[in-house]
Amino acid sequence: MVNRFHDTAHRQMRDGILDAAAAEAVARGWKGLQMQSVAAASGVSRQTLYNTFTNKHGLAQALVLRLTEQFLDGVEQALNSHVEIYDQWVAAIRYTLDAAAADPLLKAVLTADGSDELLPLLTSEAGPVIRAARNRLSAVLRATRPDLNHDDITVATEAAARLAISHIVLPLHPTEQAAEQIAQLVDRFLAPDTRDSSPKAS
Structure with a gap:
């Protein structure tokens, strides 16, 4: 007690x-x-x-990991709001990118003012963030899609997490297009027999 x-x-x-x-x-x-x-x-x-x-860097790591968990709460809800893999991941990635663009703390991470100490936590030192996302989202998919191979789910969720972070740090496409591209990759990897029926990104 x-x-x-x-x-x-x-x-x-x-x-x-x-x-x-x-x-x-x-x-x-x-x-x-x-x-x-x-x-x-x-x-x-x-x-x-x-x-x-321990130090300021340790505080930064804790901040970024907590922010990651907060994002993952919304991502989990997005995944659970759909049944089909493609739809799940379009919703999940769209939520991630929209939430990241609006979050003031993440903006502080990505600005030049914070880039020296904070940005590596989403790039060269992003291992803890990627593992947290992979583990959390793998658990969601295993629960909602027990028909899928567990090892494949682990690979797919880690790849999706890496790609989402890449789009957050260096956004090259509109949110919808990025979400569709990542969703297609996950869908084709986890359910290759559905690749012809998934909508195509423009």
Whole structure:
């Protein structure tokens, strides 16, 4: 019982720190974020802040991973709102790209002000983000589509996550077109017998 209360208190403290850090990053840019200001805004000591996240980079990693989980909540809902693979992934990728374009914290990640420290967390150091997306979305597909091969689902969800992140960082096409392209790839890999019936991206 004591451990459960301790875990809950620690989680609440951690969430409070991340809320304060997100607000600071949006208001001041990542370079303008000060650890002391985050500690003060979240009501913890600076030492507690460092004990929890080690350093500013550790705080950045935690922020990006929490943002990823928040996006994945919406992606999961999008997947569950359809039955056919193609429709599932058009909805999921469309949600991801639209939500990313509107999110103020992600904008701080992608701007020049935050690119030195934050952008690598979505590019060269994106492993934790990709694994989180792959594991979460694989579980959804395995539950909704038990007819599909589990190993194939893992491959497809990881590839889709990588492509979605690529479109977020470097958007070359309109959202709808990007969503259709990624959905076609997933659909053709997981259900090759349906490739002739899937709508074609323009």
